[in-house]
Amino acid sequence: MLAIGKLLELTLAGREPCEKVQLTPRGVKLHWLAEGALLVSPPSGQDQGVDLVLSAGIHGNELIPIHFLDRLIRALARGDVQPRARLLLLFANPAAMRRMVRYIEHDLNRLFLGAHADVWGGEAIRASELEALVGGFFSVSGRQRRHYDLHSAMRPSRLAQFAICPWREGGGAQPDALARLHGLAIDGVLLQRQTSSTLSAMTATLHGAEAFTLELAEGKGEDLPPAVLQFEQELIAMIEGRELPAGAEAQPQLLSISREVIKRSSRFRLCLPADIENFAPLPLGSLLAEDDGMRWVVDEPDARILFPMADVAEGQRAALIVVPLEQSDK
Ligand SMILES: O=C(O)CCC(=O)N[C@@H](CCC(=O)O)C(=O)O
Numbered sequence: 001m002l003a004i005g006k007l008l009e010l011t012l013a014g015r016e017p018c019e020k021v022q023l024t025p026r027g028v029k030l031h032w033l034a035e036g037a038l039l040v041s042p043p044s045g046q047d048q049g050v051d052l053v054l055s056a057g058i059h060g061n062e063l064i065p066i067h068f069l070d071r072l073i074r075a076l077a078r079g080d081v082q083p084r085a086r087l088l089l090l091f092a093n094p095a096a097m098r099r100m101v102r103y104i105e106h107d108l109n110r111l112f113l114g115a116h117a118d119v120w121g122g123e124a125i126r127a128s129e130l131e132a133l134v135g136g137f138f139s140v141s142g143r144q145r146r147h148y149d150l151h152s153a154m155r156p157s158r159l160a161q162f163a164i165c166p167w168r169e170g171g172g173a174q175p176d177a178l179a180r181l182h183g184l185a186i187d188g189v190l191l192q193r194q195t196s197s198t199l200s201a202m203t204a205t206l207h208g209a210e211a212f213t214l215e216l217a218e219g220k221g222e223d224l225p226p227a228v229l230q231f232e233q234e235l236i237a238m239i240e241g242r243e244l245p246a247g248a249e250a251q252p253q254l255l256s257i258s259r260e261v262i263k264r265s266s267r268f269r270l271c272l273p274a275d276i277e278n279f280a281p282l283p284l285g286s287l288l289a290e291d292d293g294m295r296w297v298v299d300e301p302d303a304r305i306l307f308p309m310a311d312v313a314e315g316q317r318a319a320l321i322v323v324p325l326e327q328s329d330k
């Protein structure tokens, strides 16, 4: 295997490869661009016109996506995967990955679209570096731009794998993008209703990419869970240009965010069982959270909980209340 194929090892060790550009025996070019950043180019004549960014490790404690991207990079370097798309592969937050923590100073996935200018530290610098890497990659016109930012949720989920579609001016997810997600074994898509400063919001907004945050199924240890293995198989088919054209009728379940619960003080408390699953139903009229005299009571019929996390910084999201969407509400 080519040395660049060990990108995860190099990144965790803070090392550069001896040769920054390497070619596989079948002519695929692997180009190390910066810490944790690899550009993969198919041989001329085999490129089908798709530019795909895959990022993992923006949260250093989400190990499934990091392991997933490592497997893909090794397979590309061995020549087991023969791409027909250009790829930008990113281990997004090496410092947090080394310590296996969500972030060091600031949640990197809140620092894009200019937000990094308001804070100091390693993650602010990395956000600006990632913006530049992605900007360079997506600078070629006339190509299809896609981005999947890979995460794994901190708790079990009633929808094994789901996507978050960032809000952007002029419309949400297109039917063919949703059908593609369905083909990738994604069970549900949460449509954002307002702007955010995540990595996928940045690639969607600045570069018009078909961009989603993907929450892969959680698992234990090194073994990838079956749903992630299915995602891997389908994603490799996309990378190799073997993807089946998906019918627009094949769509994941759509949901939308009804309310964001923002932690305001150290007295914030979530009134939920610690082991509650993502998308578990919230009884109408029940108390969801309280904080310094403020109370969040569930008043949405058919509400579900997503990403409950009391241990976040003040001012940050501590939970989402989401509701299923009728296809006609899109
Ligand atoms: O499991 C959790 O509580 C957090 C999972 C996670 O990191 N989710 C992403 C979602 C990003 C988005 O809204 O597109 C995040 O919080 O950054």
Ligand SMILES: [Zn+2]
Binding pocket: 058, 059, 062, 151, 152
């Ligand atoms: Zn995450």
